[in-house]
Amino acid sequence: xxxxxxARSDGSVLRAAGRAELNGTGPGRAHRxxxxxxxxxxxxxxxxxxxxxxxxxxSAAGGSRRSGPARDATASSRARLEPIAxxxxxxxxxxxxxxxxxxxxxxxxxxxRWAAISLFQWGSGVVVDKVVLGPGGVSELAAQLESGGxxxxxxxxxxxxxxxxAEAQVPSPQGQFVPAVAPxxxxxxxxxxxxxxxxxxxxxxxxxRQLTALLGRATAGDLAGAESAxxxxxLTWLEIGxxxxxxxxxxxxxxxxxxxxxGLVGGTRSRDFTGFHKLEFDLWTRHDPHxxxxxxxxxxxxxRSLSPQAVAADLPLTLAGMANWLLRCHxxxxxxxxxxxxxxxxxxxxxxxxxxTADVAATREMLRLLAPFITARVPRLVPTAERELSALIAAxxxTGPGRAxxxxxxxxxxxxxxxxxxxxxxxxxxxxxxxIQVANTT
Amino acid sequence: MSINRRRFLTQAGLGAITATTAGxxxxxxxNALAAAGxxxxxLSADGPLAVEALADPAAALGPVPFHGPWQAGIxxxxxxxxxxxxxxxxxxxxxxxxxxxRSLTGIARFLTGGGAPENLGPxxxxxxxxxxxxxxxxxxxxxxxxxxSTLFDSRYGLASRKxxxxxxxxxxxxxxxxxxxxxxxxxxxxxxxxxxxxIHALREIARQTYGVMQIRWRLDGLVxxxxxxxxxxxxxxxxxxxxxxxVDDPVVGNxxxxxxxxxxxxxxxxxxxxxxxxxxxxxxxFWDRVSLTEQQQMIGRFRDSGAPLDGHxxxxxxxxxxDPHGAVIPLNAHIRLANPRTSETDPSRIYRRGYxxxxxxxxxxxxxxxxxxxxxxxxxERQFEATxxxxxxxxxxxxxxxxxxxxxxxxPGVQTAEDWYARGLIED
Numbered sequence: 001x002x003x004x005x006x007a008r009s010d011g012s013v014l015r016a017a018g019r020a021e022l023n024g025t026g027p028g029r030a031h032r033x034x035x036x037x038x039x040x041x042x043x044x045x046x047x048x049x050x051x052x053x054x055x056x057x058x059s060a061a062g063g064s065r066r067s068g069p070a071r072d073a074t075a076s077s078r079a080r081l082e083p084i085a086x087x088x089x090x091x092x093x094x095x096x097x098x099x100x101x102x103x104x105x106x107x108x109x110x111x112x113r114w115a116a117i118s119l120f121q122w123g124s125g126v127v128v129d130k131v132v133l134g135p136g137g138v139s140e141l142a143a144q145l146e147s148g149g150x151x152x153x154x155x156x157x158x159x160x161x162x163x164x165x166a167e168a169q170v171p172s173p174q175g176q177f178v179p180a181v182a183p184x185x186x187x188x189x190x191x192x193x194x195x196x197x198x199x200x201x202x203x204x205x206x207x208x209r210q211l212t213a214l215l216g217r218a219t220a221g222d223l224a225g226a227e228s229a230x231x232x233x234x235l236t237w238l239e240i241g242x243x244x245x246x247x248x249x250x251x252x253x254x255x256x257x258x259x260x261x262x263g264l265v266g267g268t269r270s271r272d273f274t275g276f277h278k279l280e281f282d283l284w285t286r287h288d289p290h291x292x293x294x295x296x297x298x299x300x301x302x303x304r305s306l307s308p309q310a311v312a313a314d315l316p317l318t319l320a321g322m323a324n325w326l327l328r329c330h331x332x333x334x335x336x337x338x339x340x341x342x343x344x345x346x347x348x349x350x351x352x353x354x355x356x357t358a359d360v361a362a363t364r365e366m367l368r369l370l371a372p373f374i375t376a377r378v379p380r381l382v383p384t385a386e387r388e389l390s391a392l393i394a395a396x397x398x399t400g401p402g403r404a405x406x407x408x409x410x411x412x413x414x415x416x417x418x419x420x421x422x423x424x425x426x427x428x429x430x431x432x433x434x435x436i437q438v439a440n441t442t
Numbered sequence: 443m444s445i446n447r448r449r450f451l452t453q454a455g456l457g458a459i460t461a462t463t464a465g466x467x468x469x470x471x472x473n474a475l476a477a478a479g480x481x482x483x484x485l486s487a488d489g490p491l492a493v494e495a496l497a498d499p500a501a502a503l504g505p506v507p508f509h510g511p512w513q514a515g516i517x518x519x520x521x522x523x524x525x526x527x528x529x530x531x532x533x534x535x536x537x538x539x540x541x542x543x544r545s546l547t548g549i550a551r552f553l554t555g556g557g558a559p560e561n562l563g564p565x566x567x568x569x570x571x572x573x574x575x576x577x578x579x580x581x582x583x584x585x586x587x588x589x590x591s592t593l594f595d596s597r598y599g600l601a602s603r604k605x606x607x608x609x610x611x612x613x614x615x616x617x618x619x620x621x622x623x624x625x626x627x628x629x630x631x632x633x634x635x636x637x638x639x640x641i642h643a644l645r646e647i648a649r650q651t652y653g654v655m656q657i658r659w660r661l662d663g664l665v666x667x668x669x670x671x672x673x674x675x676x677x678x679x680x681x682x683x684x685x686x687x688x689v690d691d692p693v694v695g696n697x698x699x700x701x702x703x704x705x706x707x708x709x710x711x712x713x714x715x716x717x718x719x720x721x722x723x724x725x726x727x728f729w730d731r732v733s734l735t736e737q738q739q740m741i742g743r744f745r746d747s748g749a750p751l752d753g754h755x756x757x758x759x760x761x762x763x764x765d766p767h768g769a770v771i772p773l774n775a776h777i778r779l780a781n782p783r784t785s786e787t788d789p790s791r792i793y794r795r796g797y798x799x800x801x802x803x804x805x806x807x808x809x810x811x812x813x814x815x816x817x818x819x820x821x822x823e824r825q826f827e828a829t830x831x832x833x834x835x836x837x838x839x840x841x842x843x844x845x846x847x848x849x850x851x852x853x854p855g856v857q858t859a860e861d862w863y864a865r866g867l868i869e870d
Binding site: 132134137138262263264265267330334337338341342343344407408415416419420423426427430434 | 612613614615616617618619725727728731732733751752753754770804805806807808
């Protein structure tokens with residue numbers, strides 16, 4: 001609800017203005033902001049009717065403990081409060097869309113059942129927002145109604161067929177209709193996701209060659225050669241967008257390939273400390289090419305199991321799989337901010353800035369694949385993000401020649417510039433996974 | 443010293459006296475300044491006070507009783523300000539350790555009761571730093587002393603008397619513990635009505651124990667006021683501590699909080715409690731880029747009201763039996779994993795008394811903020827560790843990172859004016 005709550009700090013107003021800029025709209029015509037991540041909606045939609053009945057049953061058995069008083073209603077102090085009532089047989093009777101603008105709807109469930117109540121765009125069925133209320137429950141829902149848009153309320157009460165309110169058209173001063181953007185279907189996202197799998201397969205093949213070269217250098221006792229081969233192979237891994245095996249990418253295997261010693265009993269001495277960072281530790285901290293050779297053999301065995309079939313299993317064409325994949329648009333860089341820019345995952349190579357460059361490349365691949373879907377919803381997001389990612393690369397390059405400059409040895413000003421450029425790009429990228437709702441229907 | 447310099451000092455002194463005697467000085471200051479300007483160089487005259495004290499801070503919170511079967515600062519409702527300081531002990535032998543514990547008891551007894559510090563005469567430095575004024579206010583101060591497993595190593599011959607479950611805090615799968623802010627021989631949890639009272643207490647304790655114990659790590663905490671009501675919020679903006687067991691009830695306290703007779707613990711430990719303190723960094727920038735829906739699904743509560751996702755009020759009890767598939771409160775939501783509310787998991791409930799912290803900026807330019815997770819329980823393994831194992835891999839782990847803290851044992855209370863901390867541990 002980043003841009004939909006009403007009681008906002010001044011900082012958020014700035015952010016909201018930034019969004020209007022991305023949308024190519026003025027303050028009076030903010031863009032539609034669907035909410036929630038696909039995972040949640042997909043699960044909620046499939047399980048809702050079942051669960052609502054189950055919860056209602058439990059509630060009936062437990063008496064009327066949860067009906068009655070409203071939740072804190074502090075958000076409404078500065079917004080127009082519009083009552084919306086739902087009953088056993090009624091769904092927002094008398095619903096008439098007011099003028100365009102920001103509203104807080106005071107929703108009350110007068111029935112004795114659990115109710116999922118949603119505000120949706122007529123025609124496309126895109127859910128603007130929704131609340132789930134117990135019997136007698138009251139809640140608020142904040143939403144931006146767009147000029148020329150058409151809206152309705154959907155009421156799903158446990159054990160009853162879904163009801164829909166009347167359609168209400170928000171007047172448009174220019175008399176023009178602003179078309180709603182339909183949700184993206186799973187079939188539409190499947191294409192880019194399949195292309196992303198091929199992108200990953202290609203990088204993994206390159207990485208196997210680089211690791212084989214690393215093994216050769218390490219076995220020959222060539223420390224410098226091994227270090228340079230390690231750097232190349234590790235950057236390839238990062239370009240896949242799977243830094244530190246975060247977000248469950250490749251599961252436990254991902255952690256074994258690129259996890260740090262954090263959380264392991266014994267730290268760097270732990271037998272479970274494996275993969276790229278263990279090798280980095282062997283080479284830069286222990287200066288031991290023979291240990292590196294042993295650990296490279298182990299790493300090669302791990303990465304060899306990342307066949308195209310394994311990649312496909314890790315990036316499944318399910319709704320939840322697609323939702324998880326979409327998160328990478330911003331989470332690759334979130335990882336970089338947390339681990340690389342804090343140098344928390346450095347074991348001696350001082351390659352954090354180079355890692356960041358690879359993370360940017362992975363993020364750019366995501367943007368390239370998703371650009372048509374993003375642009376249809378937030379017209380200027382992709383060019384803005386591209387500009388900000390270029391500024392980030394420029395800030396990294398400005399830190400000096402070569403790439404083995406440690407974060408800690410940068411001047412305060414250089415660090416601030418890199419941090420600022422990362423923060424700017426992240427703020428732009430964060431909404432992407434909220435904007436693209438796969439197969440989201442009412 | 444020039445004449446001008448001396449004149450400045452005189453006037454500054456006068457200004458201070460005026461400030462303490464005239465409650466409404468801000469209102470009068472304009473006139474006072476105008477009057478002073480008549481016969482003085484305006485450049486040398488004092489201006490109005492920038493800040494006027496709103497109330498007598500000493501009146502804010504009264505003294506918390508120091509003596510009792512268990513220490514204050516555990517059942518005590520959390521005071522607004524806290525200072526957590528972990529020390530390593532350098533006492534040369536067991537006798538020196540006894541001296542340390544007796545002095546610590548004396549300082550804590552005096553500071554928590556308040557009063558006039560001893561006058562050591564004109565030749566010694568003052569006995570009190572004086573930052574709280576000439577009379578030390580109690581201000582709700584509590585000083586809770588806990589000991590780490592390292593105190594029971596070979597140094598003082600206490601190994602055989604170690605509480606059964608006390609050990610070094612292990613690294614859990616999502617931890618990122620920094621040795622420089624983990625562990626320690628003694629942990630002081632200092633809580634008070636205001637931050638200056640807490641830091642004054644730490645300062646007095648540190649300077650009166652110099653050479654015998656040394657600060658290993660330290661972190662200040664605060665409890666936010668209710669926003670707008672109910673349980674205070676943490677830095678993720680969610681109300682934290684709603685589901686605390688009612689340990690004020692002696693029956694509950696004896697099952698969940700206090701070490702009691704007959705549970706296999708050494709006799710001296712009765713009235714003590716296992717104290718888990720964990721510094722949990724929160725990635726609030728990342729958190730702020732997540733939709734409210736997702737935030738609430740991760741926690742399992744509504745952010746604004748604190749109610750569970752199947753309820754309306756923060757006091758509502760989530761009904762997981764009515765939601766077996768996690769459609770309303772996801773199966774991996776924090777509150778559901780932490781406290782599944784079954785008869786099997788109820789004995790693992792822990793009593794939390796946490797504080798928010800905020801300490802500057804991280805290396806990557808993010809705000810360094812988080813939670814001082816602070817919990818007391820009867821049995822480390824049955825309670826904290828069981829809860830922690832359930833939470834491994836929860837979705838929230840991407841947004842938080844435990845970076846320090848430790849396992850400690852909160853000593854039993856100091857019972858009388860002759861008693862001292864850990865007397866039962868060392869004397870019997």
